[in-house]
Amino acid sequence: MDHPIKRDHTRFRKIVKGKIRDSLKKYISHGEMPLPKGxxxxxxxMPQIETPRFKFGEKQQxxxxxxxxxxxxxxxxxxxxxxxxxxxAGDSEGKKELEIDLTIDELAQILGDELELPNIEPKGKxxxxxxxxxxxxxxxxxxxxxxxxxxxxxxxxxxxIASGTYDPSNPVIIPHRGDFRYRSANVNIEYENSAxxxxxxDVSGSMGDEQKEIVRTESFWINLWLKSQYKDIEIRYxxxxxxxxxxxxxxxxxTRESGGTLISSAYRLCRDIIYSDYDFSxxxxxxxxxxxxxxxxxxxxxxxxxILDMDIIPNSNMFCYGQVESRYGSGQFFKDxxxxxxxxxxxxxxSKIANKEAILDSIKEFLEKGK
Amino acid sequence: xxxxxxIDGELLKLKDEIQQYAVECGLEFDEVIFEVCDYxxxxxxxxxxxxxxxxPHWRFGMDYDQLSKGYTYGLQKIYEMVINSKPxxxxxxxxxxxxxxxxxxxxxxxxxxxxxxxxxxxxxxKNMMDVMANHGTKxxxxxxxxxxxxxxxxxxxxxSLENLLDPNVxxxxxxxxxxxREQIVQEKRELASDQxxxxxxxxxxYMNSKIDKSEAPATTDLDLEEKIxxxxxxxxxxxxxxxMKFMLGYAPLEDWQADIIGILREEAYYFLPQRMTKIMNEGxxxxxxxxxxxxRAVRASEIVDFADHHAGxxxxxxxxxxxxxxxxxxxxxxxxxxxxxxxxxxxxxxEDMTVKANWDKDTGLGKKKxxxxxxxxxxxTFIDEFFTQEFCERxxxxxxxxxxxxxxxxxxxxxxxxxxxxxxAQLTNFGVPVIEVESSNHANRGEILLRHIxxxxxxALTYAADTMKNIFALWKRPVNLVTTVEGKELFYQHDxxxxxxxA
Numbered sequence: 055m056d057h058p059i060k061r062d063h064t065r066f067r068k069i070v071k072g073k074i075r076d077s078l079k080k081y082i083s084h085g086e087m088p089l090p091k092g093x094x095x096x097x098x099x100m101p102q103i104e105t106p107r108f109k110f111g112e113k114q115q116x117x118x119x120x121x122x123x124x125x126x127x128x129x130x131x132x133x134x135x136x137x138x139x140x141x142x143a144g145d146s147e148g149k150k151e152l153e154i155d156l157t158i159d160e161l162a163q164i165l166g167d168e169l170e171l172p173n174i175e176p177k178g179k180x181x182x183x184x185x186x187x188x189x190x191x192x193x194x195x196x197x198x199x200x201x202x203x204x205x206x207x208x209x210x211x212x213x214x215i216a217s218g219t220y221d222p223s224n225p226v227i228i229p230h231r232g233d234f235r236y237r238s239a240n241v242n243i244e245y246e247n248s249a250x251x252x253x254x255x256d257v258s259g260s261m262g263d264e265q266k267e268i269v270r271t272e273s274f275w276i277n278l279w280l281k282s283q284y285k286d287i288e289i290r291y292x293x294x295x296x297x298x299x300x301x302x303x304x305x306x307x308x309t310r311e312s313g314g315t316l317i318s319s320a321y322r323l324c325r326d327i328i329y330s331d332y333d334f335s336x337x338x339x340x341x342x343x344x345x346x347x348x349x350x351x352x353x354x355x356x357x358x359x360x361i362l363d364m365d366i367i368p369n370s371n372m373f374c375y376g377q378v379e380s381r382y383g384s385g386q387f388f389k390d391x392x393x394x395x396x397x398x399x400x401x402x403x404x405s406k407i408a409n410k411e412a413i414l415d416s417i418k419e420f421l422e423k424g425k
Numbered sequence: 426x427x428x429x430x431x432i433d434g435e436l437l438k439l440k441d442e443i444q445q446y447a448v449e450c451g452l453e454f455d456e457v458i459f460e461v462c463d464y465x466x467x468x469x470x471x472x473x474x475x476x477x478x479x480x481p482h483w484r485f486g487m488d489y490d491q492l493s494k495g496y497t498y499g500l501q502k503i504y505e506m507v508i509n510s511k512p513x514x515x516x517x518x519x520x521x522x523x524x525x526x527x528x529x530x531x532x533x534x535x536x537x538x539x540x541x542x543x544x545x546x547x548x549x550x551k552n553m554m555d556v557m558a559n560h561g562t563k564x565x566x567x568x569x570x571x572x573x574x575x576x577x578x579x580x581x582x583x584x585s586l587e588n589l590l591d592p593n594v595x596x597x598x599x600x601x602x603x604x605x606r607e608q609i610v611q612e613k614r615e616l617a618s619d620q621x622x623x624x625x626x627x628x629x630x631y632m633n634s635k636i637d638k639s640e641a642p643a644t645t646d647l648d649l650e651e652k653i654x655x656x657x658x659x660x661x662x663x664x665x666x667x668x669m670k671f672m673l674g675y676a677p678l679e680d681w682q683a684d685i686i687g688i689l690r691e692e693a694y695y696f697l698p699q700r701m702t703k704i705m706n707e708g709x710x711x712x713x714x715x716x717x718x719x720x721r722a723v724r725a726s727e728i729v730d731f732a733d734h735h736a737g738x739x740x741x742x743x744x745x746x747x748x749x750x751x752x753x754x755x756x757x758x759x760x761x762x763x764x765x766x767x768x769x770x771x772x773x774x775x776e777d778m779t780v781k782a783n784w785d786k787d788t789g790l791g792k793k794k795x796x797x798x799x800x801x802x803x804x805x806t807f808i809d810e811f812f813t814q815e816f817c818e819r820x821x822x823x824x825x826x827x828x829x830x831x832x833x834x835x836x837x838x839x840x841x842x843x844x845x846x847x848x849x850a851q852l853t854n855f856g857v858p859v860i861e862v863e864s865s866n867h868a869n870r871g872e873i874l875l876r877h878i879x880x881x882x883x884x885a886l887t888y889a890a891d892t893m894k895n896i897f898a899l900w901k902r903p904v905n906l907v908t909t910v911e912g913k914e915l916f917y918q919h920d921x922x923x924x925x926x927x928a
Contacts, residue, residue, distance in 0.1 A: 057428070059469045062486030065577075069483055075574070078581070081891075100491045103484070105584045106891030108858045110882045116826035116837065118847055120741035120750070129743050129825045129834040 162282030172424030176247035196236025205235035256345035260382035294320035347385035429462035447534035454537035480564035511551035535710030591666035708752015760791035877908035890924035
């Protein structure tokens, strides 16, 4: 039987996720996801619910410390924030947070645990060969670091018994060079599923920096998850305003155009990429499209739906559309897609991302189907 | 669910050895039962305040979450835990190095001696293991009857008051307290006296609630509100700092609510002495682990590990003082001063610095003095009496403050008076603002009036507002607060809907 604290723990997690006890919502600090800090470490937030109590205001209080230093030296040895921006220093005190190194795998694991994402069931043939070395056999040559002590000992023992130099009352075994055995590798060939993610983004004037930041964060997590699910993954980027072109990752997030928006241009390019480079029977294909929902004309929207229906949807695992709320966008495109596919479709997943806080929910919407 | 197991073999031998040293050093303690547990169990125990059995509440889950994350990522681990009970329970972490277990055991005997001898612990219930388990059963039963959300929600509200305690209550024995609590609950129930006193309390409370439910199911808030009016308020009760007790006596509560407040209050008071003697308790335990280790227990091969771990525990921080460090140093300083006679009028009045520096009257009273202090003092009196200027300078203490211009905390200075004042201020009322109930019938409207006794630091008003909202939920009439903000006395009210200043 599980310890009762597991129930307290589950309850706490549920409160943090906002599933129960809404009244506590305002006392929850920190989101749930690790934030990359840029230097390879991640901040693991520790969600906390603080019971309101009478307590002292922090700023006036100051404190006591021990150590070297002259008046005016910063206490924590860090550079100050911008003048006048004292909020952070004060607020962060007393809150719990861990800063740690994480590997991509660990990070993906945390993401999967937090969002309760199912593992993806890949489709298609396993066609990518990947070679892995497994140390499953024994050889007579090798580096010291792979020396197999037990086997070496056995060899020496055998030799000594055979040659009559073994004395049971003084069982000292002296191995010779020829006795040493080493672990050696066998090469395994494994066949893996292959996957490609095609990101499309509207870079017309109405997509501001904030919107792009959201797309960037979201794509970071999506990539992370898909990378944890497939051994090899290709990522392609398409930007579009009235015309579309394929770009590299950096350009994808930096470009800002001022033109109008023809979404069909991106879909056409996406279709061409799929047809030319990726055979649907072998590849798992994930087209993601992010925009603020503005399209030039209803005619173009019609063209979009046609390409989706005819070419993109039948050839991909699922088509994901994320609509980033922007002050300028009308959001019409979401309504158009919603009208056609509805929110319950397995092949087309639609998500509205109102702000940064909504990113996680949106990722969950995209990935919870496990396709 | 046996997740911790008694020690045996090597560790048991070690325990006998260390216990022997502790006795020889003059420590007096109740029997200590050591158990070993794995990281998961120790995290669970730590999250539950050291007790294997608590009532269900999400905050234990939260603490567990944080402890396990900290452990998983290798940033923190718990070496030991010790419970103030009789016998004294102590938990050892099974992954500790053998020398660590030695340190921990010696440290635990220090705590056990402190629990038994320090005057502030005289009133604590030494059967708290059972009491906590009973509380768990009771609250689980209420949850079964009224629903988990309802009970948890109520507990959350009461937890807002959990830190508003009156240390004087510690000198009331748990029996007295329990009797009074029973009495209050008893008075509230207008029951015929057909209850047989022979029955167990649990049965009685169970029976009572049954009867209550069937006979008076329609106890509305209105009825209850009327009750306060009729309740003769004892003027000598006010002002009071024991706000939970006040609520028990005078708020319009249902039986189960009163019972829960009583439970939480009892637990809060149980932990209070530990909060009031953190520096002394840890200092004393560290003093003894260091003494026992260096003079008796440590083997040559363990010296480096011991020094390393001891140093880790004593590490100074620039953001807050380390109670272990201040505590142990202060005990050592006192021992040294009383050994050499550096106390009293003659020493104080001596103005020749050379004489003072070489002062040694060979009084040899050090040990006696520290044993005496551990009996009679708490952190505040400890610091107030023995924290000297020389000590302060030796410890390299400084005060720091927030500099709004640079947006960071900066060292203020090393002025002895300021440091001592700040240290004492942090310890005053165990670091919690002093809040008193001044009136239960404010403006003759049955409203409660709280007064914040301002001691130099303002309240965090957003927290005050939410706390008052929770008090309102218990009191069911507006909650008023008098406090001082930036030198001005201000008056606030929470009427259950909003928090607002009152002109």
